[in-house]
Amino acid sequence: MPVGTQGTVKSITPAQLREIGPQVILGNTYHLSLRPGDELVARLGGLHEFMGWEGPILTDSGGFQVFSLASMRKITEEGVAFQSHIDGSSHFLSPERAMEIQRNLGSDIVMALDECPPGGLERGPLELSMARTTRWLQRCKDFPLGEHQGLFAINQGSTHLDLRRDHLHQILEIDAVTPFQGFALGGLSVGEPKALMNATLAEFVHELPSDRPRYLMGVGTPEDLLFGIEQGVDLFDCVLPTREARHGRLLTSRGRLNIKNARHREADMPLDPDCGCYTCRTFSRAYLHHLFRAGELLAFTLNTIHNLSYTVGLTRAARLALLDGRFPAFASATRERWITEEP
Amino acid sequence: MPVGTQGTVKSITPAQLREIGPQVILGNTYHLSLRPGDELVARLGGLHEFMGWEGPILTDSGGFQVFSLASMRKITEEGVAFQSHIDGSSHFLSPERAMEIQRNLGSDIVMALDECPPGGLERGPLELSMARTTRWLQRCKDFPLGEHQGLFAINQGSTHLDLRRDHLHQILEIDAVTPFQGFALGGLSVGEPKALMNATLAEFVHELPSDRPRYLMGVGTPEDLLFGIEQGVDLFDCVLPTREARHGRLLTSRGRLNIKNARHREADMPLDPDCGCYTCRTFSRAYLHHLFRAGELLAFTLNTIHNLSYTVGLTRAARLALLDGRFPAFASATRERWITEEP
Numbered sequence: 001m002p003v004g005t006q007g008t009v010k011s012i013t014p015a016q017l018r019e020i021g022p023q024v025i026l027g028n029t030y031h032l033s034l035r036p037g038d039e040l041v042a043r044l045g046g047l048h049e050f051m052g053w054e055g056p057i058l059t060d061s062g063g064f065q066v067f068s069l070a071s072m073r074k075i076t077e078e079g080v081a082f083q084s085h086i087d088g089s090s091h092f093l094s095p096e097r098a099m100e101i102q103r104n105l106g107s108d109i110v111m112a113l114d115e116c117p118p119g120g121l122e123r124g125p126l127e128l129s130m131a132r133t134t135r136w137l138q139r140c141k142d143f144p145l146g147e148h149q150g151l152f153a154i155n156q157g158s159t160h161l162d163l164r165r166d167h168l169h170q171i172l173e174i175d176a177v178t179p180f181q182g183f184a185l186g187g188l189s190v191g192e193p194k195a196l197m198n199a200t201l202a203e204f205v206h207e208l209p210s211d212r213p214r215y216l217m218g219v220g221t222p223e224d225l226l227f228g229i230e231q232g233v234d235l236f237d238c239v240l241p242t243r244e245a246r247h248g249r250l251l252t253s254r255g256r257l258n259i260k261n262a263r264h265r266e267a268d269m270p271l272d273p274d275c276g277c278y279t280c281r282t283f284s285r286a287y288l289h290h291l292f293r294a295g296e297l298l299a300f301t302l303n304t305i306h307n308l309s310y311t312v313g314l315t316r317a318a319r320l321a322l323l324d325g326r327f328p329a330f331a332s333a334t335r336e337r338w339i340t341e342e343p
Numbered sequence: 344m345p346v347g348t349q350g351t352v353k354s355i356t357p358a359q360l361r362e363i364g365p366q367v368i369l370g371n372t373y374h375l376s377l378r379p380g381d382e383l384v385a386r387l388g389g390l391h392e393f394m395g396w397e398g399p400i401l402t403d404s405g406g407f408q409v410f411s412l413a414s415m416r417k418i419t420e421e422g423v424a425f426q427s428h429i430d431g432s433s434h435f436l437s438p439e440r441a442m443e444i445q446r447n448l449g450s451d452i453v454m455a456l457d458e459c460p461p462g463g464l465e466r467g468p469l470e471l472s473m474a475r476t477t478r479w480l481q482r483c484k485d486f487p488l489g490e491h492q493g494l495f496a497i498n499q500g501s502t503h504l505d506l507r508r509d510h511l512h513q514i515l516e517i518d519a520v521t522p523f524q525g526f527a528l529g530g531l532s533v534g535e536p537k538a539l540m541n542a543t544l545a546e547f548v549h550e551l552p553s554d555r556p557r558y559l560m561g562v563g564t565p566e567d568l569l570f571g572i573e574q575g576v577d578l579f580d581c582v583l584p585t586r587e588a589r590h591g592r593l594l595t596s597r598g599r600l601n602i603k604n605a606r607h608r609e610a611d612m613p614l615d616p617d618c619g620c621y622t623c624r625t626f627s628r629a630y631l632h633h634l635f636r637a638g639e640l641l642a643f644t645l646n647t648i649h650n651l652s653y654t655v656g657l658t659r660a661a662r663l664a665l666l667d668g669r670f671p672a673f674a675s676a677t678r679e680r681w682i683t684e685e686p
Contacts, residue, residue, distance in 0.1 A: 007633060011640040013359075015621065036608070036633040044611050044629055052625040265379070268387050278358065282395040286387055290350060290379040297354040300640055 001026045001058060001237040002308050006035070007051045009308070010242055011300040014052040019278065020305065022312045024056040024109070026237045029101050030065035034084050034091070038104035046106030058109035058237070061098045061154075064186075064218075067116040075115070077132065095136040099143035107149065111184065112140040114154040119191035123160065130156045130163065134170045141174055150181030152215060155208070158187050159196040164204050172209075182213040182235070189218045198227060205231040222251055222314055222338075226331055229318045241311040245303035248292045251310045253334075254343030259303065261342065264289040277309035278302075344369045344401060344580040345651050349378070350394045352651070353585050354643040357395040362621065363648065365655045367399040367452070369580045372444050373408035377427050377434070381447035389449030401452035401580070404441045404497075407529075407561075410459040418458070420475065438479040442486035450492065454527065455483040457497040462534035466503065473499045473506065477513045484517055493524030495558060498551070501530050502539040507547050515552075525556040525578070532561045541570060548574040565594055565657055565681075569674055572661045584654045588646035591635045594653045596677075597686030602646065604685065607632040620652035621645075 002009045002017065005028045009017055017025070027047055032038060044050050047057055063080075066073060070082035070091075079094030098113035114133040117126055133156055140151060153171045157164035171183070185205070188197045201216070205228075208214045215235035216228050225236055241251065248259045252272035257264070259271070267285035279288070279302040291299035314334070321330035345352045345360065348371045352360055360368070370390055375381060387393050390400055406423075409416060413425035413434075422437030441456035457476040460469055476499055483494060496514045500507035514526070528548070531540045544559070548571075551557045558578035559571050568579055584594065591602045595615035600607070602614070610628035622631070622645040634642035657677070664673035 006637045006639055007630070008639050008641045011644070013621070013641065013644065014625070035637060036629065040609060040629070043609070044627060050627070050630055052630075266383060266386070278356070282357070284387060284393070286379065286383070287350070287393055287395075294349045294378060296349055296351050297640060297643055298351045298356065301354075301356065301644065 001235065002242060002312070003028070003237055003239045004051065004053075005239075006031050007041075007047065009304070010246065011297075011304045012308075016278070016301075016305055017053065017308075018055070020308045020312055021316070022055075022308070024058050024235070025053060027051075027057050027059045027105060027107060028065060029059050029062035029098060029105070029111075030069065030093075032059075032105060033062065033101045034086055034089075038101040042104040042106070046104075048106060056108040057105075058152075058235075059102045059105055059107035059111065060217075061111040061113040062093055062101065063098070063113050064116050066093050067118075077135075079113075095139035096143050099140055099145060103143075103145050103149065106146060109181065110145055110149050110151050112137050112151060112153050114156060114186055116190075117156070117158070117187060119158070119187070121158065123163070126156075126158060126160070126163065130167050134167065134174075137171065138174055141178070152182040152184050152213075153180045154184045154186040154217070156187045159192055159200045161200065161203055164200070165207065168207065175209075180212065182215055183208045184215040184217050184235075185233075186217050188216065189220060189224070201228060201231045201233070205233055208232075222311065223335075225311070225314060226318065226334060229315070229322070230327070230331060236315070241307035242304050245307040246300050248299070248303065250303060251307050252343055253310070253337055255338045255340065257342045259285065259288050259292050259299075261289075263342070271306055272310065275306065275310060275313070277306050277313075279306040279309075344578065345585060345655075346371070346580055346582045347394065347396075348582075349374050350384075350390065352647075353589065354640075354647045355651075359621070359644075359648055360396065360651075361398070363651045363655055364659070365398075365651070367401050367578070368396060370394075370400050370402045370448060370450060371408060372402050372405035372441065372448070372454075373412065373436075375402075375448060376405065376444045377429055377432075381444040385447040385449070389447075391449060399451040400448075401495075401578075402445045402448055402450035402454065403560075404454040404456040405436055405444065406441070406456050407459050409436050420478075422456075438482035439486050442483055442488060446486075446488055446492065449489060452524065453488055453492050453494050455480050455494060455496050457499060457529055459533075460499070460501070460530060462501070462530070464501065466506070469499075469501060469503070469506065473510050477510065477517075480514065481517055484521070495525040495527050495556075496523045497527045497529040497560070499530045502535055502543045504543065504546055507543070508550065511550065518552075523555065525558055526551045527558040527560050528576075529560050531559065532563060532567075544571060544574045544576070548576055551575075565654065566678075568654070568657060569661065569677060572658070572665070573670070573674060579658070584650035585647050588650040589643050591642070591646065593646060594650050595686055596653070596680055598681045598683065600685045602628065602631050602635050602642075604632075606685070614649055615653065618649065618653060618656070620649050620656075622649040622652075 001024045003026045041050050066082050069085045072083045074081040081092050095113045102110040115129045117129045157167050213234040216233045219236050220238045253274040264285040270280040321327045344367045346369045409425050412428045415426045417424040424435050438456045445453040458472045460472045500510050556577040559576045562579050563581045596617040607628040613623040664670045
């Protein structure tokens with residue numbers, strides 16, 4: 001899922017996004033509730049109508065941003081009091097408020113509010129935090145959403161397998177009453193060593209119910225997407241493709257390149273000869289290099305179109321390989337093509 | 344003609360530009376010769392190929408930018424020595440070099456190099472400058488261009504009708520040997536009072552040959568376009584629609600508005616209800632207000648799409664009205680719709 005934090009996937013239109021072809025995009029509850037405000041979005045017909053995107057939208061709960069962006073947070077059983085990063089104004093995010101905002105936004109997939117513990121938190125405080133997340137999950141579950149909206153639960157437990165299993169067990173007790181629409185893995189890709197994250201995924205993803213989507217939050221790089229899919233993950237979101245694009249760092253089927261580098265100045269070849277996106281069909285590396293060096297806004301747009309096309313294309317190809325029963329060959333062929341020197 | 348200074352109409356793709364539908368766009372010889380360099384553009388297949396625009400391109404001569412942007416200019420009969428505004432490097436622009444750059448860029452319409460006297464220059468120095476422009480025009484004419492390239496001459500003379508006529512007479516003497524493809528009016532819209540510019544246009548435009556395009560350089564606003572067309576002008580260029588768009592100042596069929604203003608915060612209506620552009624078809628003023636306030640790059644793109652659509656649409660409608668013999672009614676109806684308060 002490309003990330004559209006403030007009601008836009010940065011630098012591209014919904015029409016360009018449609019051509020790129022993601023199945024779902026992500027909107028940020030924290031940002032949209034502060035500006036322009038979720039009630040205003042509701043009065044204007046909801047987030048789909050507001051931003052001109054008729055495809056599915058997942059909204060996060062706002063929790064991760066409150067824990068990482070806002071200042072002066074005060075956490076109680078009721079919820080989180082915080083100050084806006086925009087104007088310092090005071091706000092309160094509770095499980096009920098997180099549901100209300102997402103109901104106002106009218107997203108298709110609604111994420112439960114969880115406490116987002118910092119990576120590396122000790123077991124004791126982590127267990128207390130997870131117990132609260134479970135109580136908050138029940139409160140989210142009790143809140144009435146729109147008819148078309150489905151709620152996902154978020155599993156915590158950092159890289160402790162036993163804690164993940166305990167937490168999943170609690171989630172599934174709530175699920176047994178009325179089922180969730182999907183299950184997310186939170187608290188990974190938050191600063192812990194990559195090997196620990198991968199070990200946790202390898203052991204744990206297959207324990208999540210297989211009849212509903214498994215969502216790995218905040219991931220990731222092409223390498224991480226491929227590894228996650230290998231473990232059974234269905235859904236990802238990450239700002240990486242769009243953010244890297246705005247810095248001229250481009251993802252290709254042969255590996256990463258930086259379009260600012262002088263070696264691309266006269267390069268009369270597409271960014272990625274194996275890519276069929278608008279950018280690769282239409283322009284040379286020399287042109288993209290020129291736009292970036294000249295500070296032209298079009299550089300952000302064309303780089304974003306490519307990085308998203310590459311990332312969405314990678315997951316689409318992985319899906320087809322899975323359906324055809326040839327995923328291992330696909331994954332190793334994809335990895336073999338990535339070279340460490342700049343392609 | 345929308346202006347694509349550095350090989351891109353700022354913030355929009357060639358595909359978006361095609362949908363907007365201008366017949367010709369303008370590229371800047373000064374900027375492109377300095378970065379990425381006209382020889383590189385030639386090696387990459389010319390400006391059309393480089394920037395992905397297969398429609399007609401007019402390039403200016405670079406003179407206006409050398410006179411207004413570059414530093415340390417030294418003007419001789421041979422040409423102009425100047426330093427780049429990018430890195431201070433030394434360059435020389437002569438009539439032959441201006442033709443060579445435009446041949447390398449491969450534009451369809453090539454502008455002769457003229458001396459660009461500052462607005463308000465006295466008659467004596469102005470006459471000397473115009474005489475040099477005539478000698479430079481002959482040198483441009485003697486330079487071999489590509490088969491598909493047509494050269495336009497530029498008439499100077501500020502707001503002095505007798506000087507304009509003298510200069511036109513000299514241009515037509517050169518034209519009599521081998522004809523120019525069009526005629527431009529330079530040295531207007533350079534700071535002189537609007538009433539003086541308009542009086543000059545009203546008296547003089549019809550004296551330019553009617554069998555070839557008449558091009559008023561650096562104009563303009565919707566009001567100026569309408570007035571120019573009324574006097575017989577066929578072709579305009581101006582950065583105004585694109586530059587204003589990037590500042591949130593939008594042109595509509597009812598007059599100008601500033602999308603930043605608080606009154607648009609909750610406005611559930613299109614920017615211009617009479618406009619059929621992608622922006623007006625898809626988004627509310629409230630969304631455009633939000634994007635601009637949030638500093639989102641998409642604001643520049645959507646505002647630019649609208650301002651160019653409005654401006655190109657105005658000239659297209661004027662052309663149809665002329666062909667149907669109902670231009671006066673069209674012009675007065677258009678003017679009546681413009682209101683001074685924000686629409």
